[in-house]
């Protein structure tokens with residue numbers, strides 16, 4: 667019973683982590699918010715500016731800067747959840763605490779590892795998998811359209827919240843963009 671509850675808790679929290687990742691990425695890493703403005707600066711102003719367009723893949727040798735999150739990001743996120751999980755375990759009487767912590771840890775390690783390889787190819791085995799190539803393209807489009815593809819590891823929240831983009835949109839195609847804008851101008855009455 668205990669192991670079953672922890673396993674279920676692992677799965678539920680791993681799934682929840684996709685939504686948490688989406689929320690933090692959209693509302694903290696891409697919006698300047700006191701006292702978390704360092705997350706905005708490090709992500710939007712530094713990471714996105716360095717790994718942009720042609721430079722999506724790191725060009726420098728060795729360990730390129732500003733790919734991984736700050737060392738305190740994960741401990742901070744865990745600490746935020748500890749009282750919530752302890753309360754849930756206490757109120758339900760279900761042993762869910764360690765399953766949830768394990769689910770969060772696996773998600774975070776998956777995030778850091780795959781995100782690193784997306785920007786810094788190392789020839790690791792996982793880079794050959796189709797799912798990894800899909801995720802890398804998914805993240806490349808995020809670096810292009812900043813408020814789309816807000817998941818990095820498991821794009822479940824992108825699917826559920828309507829922010830998934832899988833191909834270049836009209837903004838990236840000059841001819842299509844010109845047609846779109848011309849059509850829009852025709853529908854707008856000229857200003858006097």
Ligand SMILES: [Zn+2]
Pocket residue numbers: 713717781785805809
């Ligand atoms: Zn990135």
Ligand SMILES: [Zn+2]
Pocket residue numbers: 691695696709714808812
């Ligand atoms: Zn971003």
